[in-house]
Each structure stands twice: as structure tokens, then as C-alpha cells.
Amino acid sequence: xxxxxxxxxxxxxxxxxxxxxxxxxxxxxxxxxxxxxxxxxxxxxxxxxxxxxxxxxxxxxxxxxxxxxxxxxxxxxxxxxxxxxxxxxxxxxxxxxxxxxxxxxxxxxxxxxxxxxxxxxxxxxxxxxxxxxxxxxxxxxxxxxxxxxxxxxxxxxxxxxxxxxxxxxxxxxxxxxxxxxxxxxxxxxxxxxxxxxxxxxxxxxxxxxxxxxxxxxxxxxxxxxxxxxxxxxxxxxxxxxxxxxxxxxxxxxxxxxxxxxxxxxxxxxxxxxxxxxxxx
Amino acid sequence: xxxxxxxxxxxxxxxxxxxxxxxxxxxxxxxxxxxxxxxxxxxxxxxxxxxxxxxxxxxxxxxxxxxxxxxxxxxxxxxxxxxxxxxxxxxxxxxxxxxxxxxxxxxxxxxxxxxxxxxxxxxxxxxxxxxxxxxxxxxxxxxxxxxxxxxxxxxxxxxxxxxxxxxxxxxxxxxxxxxxxxxxxxxxxxxxxxxxxxxxxxxxxxxxxxxxxxxxxxxxxxxxxxxxxxxxxxxxxxxxxxxxxxxxxxxxxxxxxxxxxxxxxxxxxxxxxxxxxxxxxxxxxxxxxxxx
Numbered sequence: 001x002x003x004x005x006x007x008x009x010x011x012x013x014x015x016x017x018x019x020x021x022x023x024x025x026x027x028x029x030x031x032x033x034x035x036x037x038x039x040x041x042x043x044x045x046x047x048x049x050x051x052x053x054x055x056x057x058x059x060x061x062x063x064x065x066x067x068x069x070x071x072x073x074x075x076x077x078x079x080x081x082x083x084x085x086x087x088x089x090x091x092x093x094x095x096x097x098x099x100x101x102x103x104x105x106x107x108x109x110x111x112x113x114x115x116x117x118x119x120x121x122x123x124x125x126x127x128x129x130x131x132x133x134x135x136x137x138x139x140x141x142x143x144x145x146x147x148x149x150x151x152x153x154x155x156x157x158x159x160x161x162x163x164x165x166x167x168x169x170x171x172x173x174x175x176x177x178x179x180x181x182x183x184x185x186x187x188x189x190x191x192x193x194x195x196x197x198x199x200x201x202x203x204x205x206x207x208x209x210x211x212x213x214x215x216x217x218x219x220x221x222x223x224x225x226x227x228x229x230x231x232x233x234x235x236x237x238x239x240x241x242x243x244x245x246x247x248x249x250x251x252x253x254x255x256x257x258x259x260x261x262x263x264x265x266x267x268x269x270x271x272x273x274x275x276x277x278x279x280x
Numbered sequence: 281x282x283x284x285x286x287x288x289x290x291x292x293x294x295x296x297x298x299x300x301x302x303x304x305x306x307x308x309x310x311x312x313x314x315x316x317x318x319x320x321x322x323x324x325x326x327x328x329x330x331x332x333x334x335x336x337x338x339x340x341x342x343x344x345x346x347x348x349x350x351x352x353x354x355x356x357x358x359x360x361x362x363x364x365x366x367x368x369x370x371x372x373x374x375x376x377x378x379x380x381x382x383x384x385x386x387x388x389x390x391x392x393x394x395x396x397x398x399x400x401x402x403x404x405x406x407x408x409x410x411x412x413x414x415x416x417x418x419x420x421x422x423x424x425x426x427x428x429x430x431x432x433x434x435x436x437x438x439x440x441x442x443x444x445x446x447x448x449x450x451x452x453x454x455x456x457x458x459x460x461x462x463x464x465x466x467x468x469x470x471x472x473x474x475x476x477x478x479x480x481x482x483x484x485x486x487x488x489x490x491x492x493x494x495x496x497x498x499x500x501x502x503x504x505x506x507x508x509x510x511x512x513x514x515x516x517x518x519x520x521x522x523x524x525x526x527x528x529x530x531x532x533x534x535x536x537x538x539x540x541x542x543x544x545x546x547x548x549x550x551x552x553x554x555x556x557x558x559x560x561x562x563x564x565x566x567x568x569x570x571x572x
Contacts, residue, residue: 006466010376016368017377017385020440023433024392027399030407081296089290090297103300108487108557109550110494112521113307115528116546120310124534141303148300172282174289195394202396205496205521209528231398231497238402238501246406253399260394 031257035250043251047217048233052244057252060233062219063132063212064201064259067229070136071143071200076193078140079147083189086148087155088177107145114142115209123210130211133223138206143196150192154185187274194267198260204231230256311550314543321537327544333507333523335538342541344548346507350424350517351549354499357428357513358435358492363485365432366439370481373440374447375469386441393437401501404430409502412514419514422504428513430498435488442487446480447473479567483560490556494549496521520545 046056090096118138128134158181166176182189207229216228230252237249319327322342330343369389373382409426413419450473458472474481504516505526518526524542532538 002464002466006464009466009469010372013368013372013376016365017372017440019365020369020392020433020436021385021388024388024395026407027395027403030403031399034406078296078299081293082300085290085293085297089293099297099301102304104561105554105557106300106304108490108553109307110496110521110553112494112496112524113311113546113550113553116524116542117303117307117310119528120314120543121306144300144303148297172286174286198394202394202398204396204398205525208525211528231396234402235398235497235501238398238405246402249402250406253402256396256399260396264391264394 028257031250031253033250034247035252035254038247038251039254043248044255048215048228048236052242052248055237055245055248057230057233057255059216059219060228060230060252061255063216063227064230064256066132066220066223066227067135067139067207068197068201070132070223071139072193072197074136075140075144075147075196079144079193079196080151080189082144082148083151083155084177084182087152088173088181103145103148107149110205111142111203112205112209114138115206117141118206118210128224130226131224132220132227134210135207135212135227135229136223138210139200139203142203142206143200146196146199147193150196151185151189154188154192155181157188158184187270191267191271194263194270198263198267201263202231202256202260204229204235207232208235230259307550311543311547314540315547318537318540318544321540322544331509333518335541340537342544344520344545346509347518347520347523347545348548349509350503350507351493351519351521351552353424353511353513353517354428354431354495354503354519355489355492357424358431358495359485359489361429361432362436362439362488362492366436366484366488367443367481369436369440370443370447371469371474373444375465375473386444389437389441392433393441395434397434397495397497398501400430400434401498404498404502416514420504420516422502422506422516423514424503424517425513427499427501427503430502431492431495434495434498435491438488438491439484442484443477443481446477446484449480450476479563482567483564486556486560486563490553490560493556494521494553496525500525520549524549 043056044061045058046054047059048057049055086096086100090099115138118134118141122128122134122137123130126134128137162180162184163176166180171179212226212228212232216226220227234249234252234256237245237252240246327342327344329345330341331345332341332343333346334341369385373385377385404426408429409419409421409423412423412425412429413421416425419425454472454476455468458468463472499519500522503519503522505518505522506516507518507523508515510517524545527538527542
């Protein structure tokens with residue numbers, strides 16, 4: 001009897017685990033089934049339109065790429081800098097402790113709250129308006145905790161003997177960090193940063209907050225231009241009742257997922273490639 | 281010269297670390313400042329105990345309870361789906377699965393966790409809602425059930441991954457002791473490993489529910505825009521996050537009372553998720569079994 005119960009339980013757990021995998025498959029299949037037919041070159045190279053047959057995601061795709069690059073430019077130096085400070089410089093003081101608790105709390109703040117901050121701080125107070133720069137700054141703050149935490153882990157994994165060898169040869173602290181710690185931690189840092197950026201690419205809520213949900217029929221030319229982004233365009237189409245727009249949303253999802261998949265694959269390749277070379 | 285340089289670099293790096301504190305400060309200050317000016321026009325008590333949320337109609341009503349009710353419905357609905365499934369798959373991954381299965385399933389769960397929430401929203405309206413309406417023909421086209429299901433799917437990887445980590449950190453000797461006393465694998469899993477890892481497991485539940493509370497795009501797309509005090513999952517409702525999105529999509533004039541509602545609601549949302557995150561961290565630290 002106890003044995004039978006055990007077997008039943010094992011199968012229940014197996015079913016629950018496969019349910020998660022099945023749901024993922026179902027979700028992808030649903031998007032593919034409805035969207036694949038609409039995924040043409042014309043779709044990638046057209047601006048949004050109220051006629052579904054003419055609508056495309058050119059402005060959203062370019063907006064997302066712009067946004068990703070700007071967010072990376074802002075958040076990576078700040079995040080890696082903060083991680084270096086916390087791992088290499090900071091003493092175990094109350095201030096360090098507060099900063100670390102604060103970072104793990106920030107990682108749990110809902111993305112829409114960052115949107116509220118972005119709206120008040122960047123759009124209104126700094127008067128950046130509904131521009132790419134305001135969006136990128138908001139996104140940078142949103143992913144900063146993830147960047148800091150993952151970079152810290154990568155830096156922590158560098159063994160102390162490397163630092164001590166560098167000091168023994170007379171290097172200063174910054175020289176040690178710049179020439180030894182950072183290069184050794186770079187693959188880990190890159191992987192973490194790419195994954196953090198992929199989060200930013202998929203976020204819609206903070207961008208809607210700062211007012212990026214508008215009809216945009218041009219590609220941005222500077223950080224001060226208004227913009228739209230892939231998740232927002234998908235949201236816009238998905239919220240329309242007409243069936244054709246639902247298919248457009250599905251096609252947009254395929255493009256977004258392809259973009260995210262590429263980023264994730266890049267992160268994994270970097271991790272695997274360098275794991276082979278670095279052996280302590 | 282070199283010393284000056286070294287010191288300057290250290291200070292610059294310190295400023296980078298300080299940005300995170302400034303971000304929190306910025307969020308708190310913006311929310312407090314705008315919420316206070318909201319409360320100059322709407323009494324705090326009316327806001328917290330009012331049962332009607334109608335900021336755009338005359339007479340205006342600013343009772344936040346319907347929105348909180350909507351948010352809690354989604355959180356509870358998502359938890360009902362994600363906790364049993366997530367726990368079962370965590371037990372499977374940690375206690376039953378071989379190393380190869382684990383190494384395949386875990387990354388797939390991470391993919392599930394990395395899918396943008398707007399995609400889940402689309403999945404809700406294109407797949408889950410029609411499915412629900414097959415079984416419950418009366419269900420509104422926007423309903424809390426559909427949104428709960430996808431939010432549940434969304435937080436599932438978090439529960440199974442974090443609980444799996446917690447269970448795997450239970451030392452082997454505990455399991456072997458129970459086996460030596462004649463326990464079956466089921467008894468070891470449910471009576472030894474789960475209780476031993478309980479603090480980590482509960483912490484993962486709270487963290488996942490806090491994620492469900494803050495979820496925005498899926499509930500905006502699938503749950504509707506009708507602030508309502510109801511417990512019927514097949515009706516259209518509105519969550520706090522969905523309301524914030526609704527206001528910021530419209531052309532609400534800057535500085536108006538409707539504009540300020542964003543911040544008051546944002547404040548409630550921020551406090552709720554912050555308390556849950558702190559509780560999760562506290563439980564994990566406070567009730568951690570220490571094995572030496």
C-alpha cells in the first residue's frame with residue numbers, strides 16, 4: 001500500500017512537471033499557429049496601420065533596438081561599477097549592508113512602479129518628454145539590480161589568489177581590478193548583462209507609463225525622438241477585438257521571442273565558450 | 281598622482297553603488313509627494329474604505345477596495361494554480377528526477393520565466409479565455425479566471441525553481457536517516473525534506489505572490505477594466521496595475537486629480553509588494569534550519 005502510494009505520488013509530480021513544459025509548448029504553438037502566416041518581410045518592413053494587411057512592426061522593431069542599446073549604455077557601466085565597488089572596495093559597514101538590502105528589495109519592485117518613477121522623474125521633472133532617452137533611463141533603473149547582482153556573482157567567483165598575485169607584483173587596487181579581476185569575470189558579467197537586457201526588451205508596462213503607447217509611423221533618429229517598442233505594439237494589437245489584429249499580435253510575438261532567443265543563445269554561448277578556457 | 285587617481289576611481293564606483301539607493305529614494309519621494317497632494321483632495325479614510333472606484337464619472341468616487349479586491353483575486357487565483365503545480369514539480373526535480381532530466385527541465389523552466397508578460401496576456405485572450413468560455417458559457421470575455429491562469433503559469437517557474445533549491449540544500453544525511461528507519465521515498469520527501477526546507481519554500485511562495493500582485497500586462501489584457509467588489513472569477517474586474525495602465529493610456533491632464541490617482545494606487549502597490557518581499561526575506565533568514 002505504501003509502495004503504491006509512493007508510485008502514484010511520483011507520477012503526480014512527474015505530471016505536474018510536464019504540465020509546465022506542456023504549457024510552454026502550447027503557448028509557442030498557439031503563437032506560431034496564428035502568427036506564422038502573417039510573418040512576412042513586408043510585416044517587418046512596414047509601419048503600423050489601421051488596415052491589418054498593411055500593418056507592420058518596423059517602427060516597433062527599431063524602437064526596441066534603440067531602446068536596448070541606450071539601456072545597455074546607461075545601465076552596464078553603472079551596474080558593473082556598483083558591483084565592483086560592493087565586491088572589491090566596500091568594507092563590511094552598515095552603509096554597504098543598506099546598499100545590498102536595498103538592491104535585493106529593488107529587484108522585487110513591480111516594473112510598473114519604475115514606470116511611475118520614470119514618468120515623474122524623467123518625463124516631467126527632467127522634461128525629457130516621451131522620448132527614447134526617458135524610456136531607456138527608466139529601463140536602466142529597472143534592470144540595474146539584476147545587473148548588479150549577477151555581476152557581483154561573477155566577480156566573487158574570481159579566486160583571491162589572482163588578486164594577491166597582482167598585489168605581490170606591486171599593482172595598485174584599480175590596476176588589479178582592471179587587468180585581472182574584470183577580464184576574468186567578464187564572461188560571467190556579459191552573460192548576466194545580456195539576460196538583464198533581454199528582460200528590458202520584453203517589458204511593456206514601464207514604457208506605457210511614460211507614454212510610449214502612441215501611433216508612431218517613423219523610425220527614431222535620435223534619443224530624443226518619441227518611439228514605440230515591440231511589446232507595446234503587441235499589446236496594442238492584442239487589445240483590439242478584430243481577429244486580424246490578433247494574428248498581427250501573434251506575428252509580433254514571434255519576432256519578439258526570436259529576438260529574446262537570440263540574446264539568450266548569445267549569453268549561453270559566451271558562458272560555455274569561456275568556461276572551457278578559464279580553469280583555476 | 282597615482283593615489284589621487286585611485287581615490288577618484290573608488291569614489292566614482294561608490295557613486296554607481298549609490299544610484300540604487302537613490303532609485304529607492306526617488307520612488308519613495310515621488311510616491312509620497314504626489315500621494316499627499318492626492319490626499320489633500322480625497323480624505324484618506326474615503327480612499328481606504330470606499331467601495332466604489334469611479335474617478336472619471338461625476339460624482340467621483342475614490343474607494344480603492346474594488347481595485348485591491350481585483351488584485352487579490354488574481355493573486356489568490358494564480359497561487360491556487362502555481363503552488364500545487366510548482367511544489368509538485370519542485371519535489372520531482374529535487375527528489376525523483378535524475379541529473380539529466382534536471383539539467384534539461386530547469387533551463388526550460390527558466391525560458392518560461394523569461395517570456396515577456398505581454399505574451400502571457402496574448403496567450404490568455406487567444407487561448408485560455410475561449411477555453412474557459414467553452415466550459416462556462418456565461419463567463420465574460422474579460423474575466424479574472426483567465427488572467428489568474430496565465431499569471432499562475434508565469435509565477436510557477438519561480439516557485440518550482442526556488443523550492444527546488446531549498447530542498448536540495450537539505451543535507452543527504454537527513455534523508456538517509458529516514459530511509460534507515462524504513463521510510464519510503466514519499467515519506468522522506470513529504471515528511472523530512474519539505475519540512476526541513478519549509479522556510480525556503482514559504483519564502484518562494486510569498487515572492488511569487490508578490491510577483492503576481494505587481495503583474496501588469498497580462499491582467500490588463502485579460503482581466504478587464506471594471507473595478508468591482510466581487511468574488512466571481514468569471515466576471516470582468518480591474519486590478520491596481522491595470523488601472524494605472526488605463527489612466528496612463530488615456531489623455532489625463534497632468535496635475536489633475538485623475539493623474540494623481542496613479543501615484544496613490546502606485547503607493548498601495550509599492551507598500552504591498554515591499555511588505556511581501558521583506559516578509560519573504562525575513563522568513564528565509566529567521567526560520568532557516570542550520571545544518572552543520
